[in-house]
Amino acid sequence: MADGAGEDAIDPFRDPSMAGNTTNDVQADVPATLAVGRNASLTLGTDALIVTDNNTTRSILFYNVLWAETADDGEVIIHYAHAVSKQVVRPQIISYKLEKPDSDLAEAWIERLLEKAYGASQRQKRIKVLINPFGGQGKASQLYHKHIAPIFAAARCELDVETTKHNGHGIEIAQSLDIEKYDVVACCSGDGIPHEVWNGFGRREDAQRALVKVAVVQLPCGSGNALCLNHNGTDSPSLAALAVMKGLRTPLDLASVTQGDRRTLSFLSQSVGIVAEIDLATEHMRWMGSARFTYGFLIRLIKKTCYPADIAIKVVHDNKEAVRAAYRAEAAKPPRTHDDRILPPPGEACGLPLLKYGTMNDPLPDGWELVPHDELGNFYAGNLAYMSPDANFFPAALPGDGCLDLIRIKGTLARTKSIATLLAIEQHKFFDSPHVDYQKISAFRIIPKNQKDGYISVDGEKIPFAPFQVEMHKELGTVLSKNGHVFEARGV
Numbered sequence: 183m184a185d186g187a188g189e190d191a192i193d194p195f196r197d198p199s200m201a202g203n204t205t206n207d208v209q210a211d212v213p214a215t216l217a218v219g220r221n222a223s224l225t226l227g228t229d230a231l232i233v234t235d236n237n238t239t240r241s242i243l244f245y246n247v248l249w250a251e252t253a254d255d256g257e258v259i260i261h262y263a264h265a266v267s268k269q270v271v272r273p274q275i276i277s278y279k280l281e282k283p284d285s286d287l288a289e290a291w292i293e294r295l296l297e298k299a300y301g302a303s304q305r306q307k308r309i310k311v312l313i314n315p316f317g318g319q320g321k322a323s324q325l326y327h328k329h330i331a332p333i334f335a336a337a338r339c340e341l342d343v344e345t346t347k348h349n350g351h352g353i354e355i356a357q358s359l360d361i362e363k364y365d366v367v368a369c370c371s372g373d374g375i376p377h378e379v380w381n382g383f384g385r386r387e388d389a390q391r392a393l394v395k396v397a398v399v400q401l402p403c404g405s406g407n408a409l410c411l412n413h414n415g416t417d418s419p420s421l422a423a424l425a426v427m428k429g430l431r432t433p434l435d436l437a438s439v440t441q442g443d444r445r446t447l448s449f450l451s452q453s454v455g456i457v458a459e460i461d462l463a464t465e466h467m468r469w470m471g472s473a474r475f476t477y478g479f480l481i482r483l484i485k486k487t488c489y490p491a492d493i494a495i496k497v498v499h500d501n502k503e504a505v506r507a508a509y510r511a512e513a514a515k516p517p518r519t520h521d522d523r524i525l526p527p528p529g530e531a532c533g534l535p536l537l538k539y540g541t542m543n544d545p546l547p548d549g550w551e552l553v554p555h556d557e558l559g560n561f562y563a564g565n566l567a568y569m570s571p572d573a574n575f576f577p578a579a580l581p582g583d584g585c586l587d588l589i590r591i592k593g594t595l596a597r598t599k600s601i602a603t604l605l606a607i608e609q610h611k612f613f614d615s616p617h618v619d620y621q622k623i624s625a626f627r628i629i630p631k632n633q634k635d636g637y638i639s640v641d642g643e644k645i646p647f648a649p650f651q652v653e654m655h656k657e658l659g660t661v662l663s664k665n666g667h668v669f670e671a672r673g674v
């Protein structure tokens with residue numbers, strides 16, 4: 183996973199005026215170097231701020247610069263995230279007095295620094311922080327105060343912190359949130375709170391405005407932190423906080439899941455079969471962290487179980503070559519610098535989009551065909567790539583292609599082959615495994631059969647063991663991500 187937090191050993195003598203200069207005309211005459219004391223200077227390099235002080239030179243990546251300002255006495259103060267280890271960054275400050283006081287010059291230079299530090303990412307985000315005190319091993323509050331809040335504060339964000347009080351509280355908070363006051367809802371939790379927040383937005387009369395306007399991000403404080411892994415490329419709380427500070431607004435497809443009379447929004451996955459069972463039947467083993475998924479898989483494999491169902495699928499790309507081509511076409515595009523979706527105006531009624539294919543209660547849509555899957559072992563539809571830190575289950579997944587990636591694996595597969603298939607995930611050979619059926623789809627209906635009871639997982643939450651239907655909504659939700667258009671996962 184890429185991680186841009188380390189202080190690079192870039193060439194400090196590279197001419198900063200030669201490359202990567204994104205400054206506008208107003209700033210063109212601002213010098214790159216600020217003389218700060220007889221033997222010290224601050225220089226805006228290509229990727230980093232170069233600090234020369236008494237013959238020592240070091241660089242601070244622009245990515246790590248959180249804020250800069252002048253103090254009353256004219257001192258230039260720069261706040262940045264300092265890497266104290268591979269997994270932890272902490273805010274630090276450097277401050278220097280200009281050799282010749284010139285507040286206009288200092289302000290202009292700081293503006294240029296912040297432009298390089300933030301690029302297309304919004305500065306001083308207004309953030310509603312939600313902390314789930316029961317997320318993961320119950321340490322969300324501790325993690326927030328130690329690793330996350332200091333980064334947000336150093337970046338001069340406006341923070342409004344609330345602790346969730348009960349199951350479903352995230353839905354209530356999002357449903358009544360004054361969305362004009364916030365740019366981001368940051369969930370210090372597992373994947374459960376983002377799921378609730380998007381569902382809370384989905385219940386509003388201005389659902390589409392809320393879903394486009396307010397980005398939902400996760401700071402990894404739970405046992406399942408897929409949202410963060412995929413968009414920030416890390417499950418370290420402080421690195422994720424830094425990534426969120428620098429995150430680009432990125433549209434994310436969301437799916438409607440209908441079952442009975444309920445319509446739920448799903449951002450992560452829907453599963454029936456072995457993965458659902460592992461996800462839901464091993465909740466009591468949360469203390470194991472993500473290892474519980476591997477453990478659960480091995481235990482269940484011994485049984486070699488089939489989960490028969492009738493399935494209808496609306497296919498977009500029906501074979502691996504077409505899936506790979508779609509992925510590569512998107513990955514080849516330059517990073518997104520702006521969000522070009524239309525934001526419905528405030529006050530306009532804009533509830534969730536209508537369902538193109540109706541609900542599970544409607545007759546099968548025209549052209550759909552229910553196909554018996556009597557030997558089904560795993561039906562797994564994913565919207566993101568990583569499902570857990572070592573599990574890039576859906577390497578071809580894309581945030582805004584309007585598709586779910588669908589994996590089907592037979593339950594009759596020999597145990598040795600099943601284990602080889604599991605191991606193939608970490609070796610990045612899963613996608614090409616001949617035992618894995620992989621497609622991109624826009625909707626499906628699944629009707630489990632010949633089983634009294636079982637597990638169905640939507641975003642890691644258990645839903646009743648009954649038929650359900652899913653339909654994708656292209657770019658309905660919004661996240662912040664490192665590169666704006668593909669996940670922080672190895673693709674295909």
Ligand SMILES: Nc1ncnc2c1ncn2[C@@H]1O[C@H](COP(=O)(O)OP(=O)(O)OP(=O)(O)O)[C@@H](O)[C@H]1O
Pocket residue numbers: 314315316317318319346347348349350351352370371372373374375378403404405406407642
């Ligand atoms: N104060 C609370 N008391 C009890 N449950 C809560 C509270 N706040 C939030 N929850 C619930 O905790 C559940 C799990 O949350 P979260 O995803 O943050 O943690 P997690 O450890 O990663 O769990 P999971 O692995 O199930 O996703 C959510 O369904 C949420 O509604």
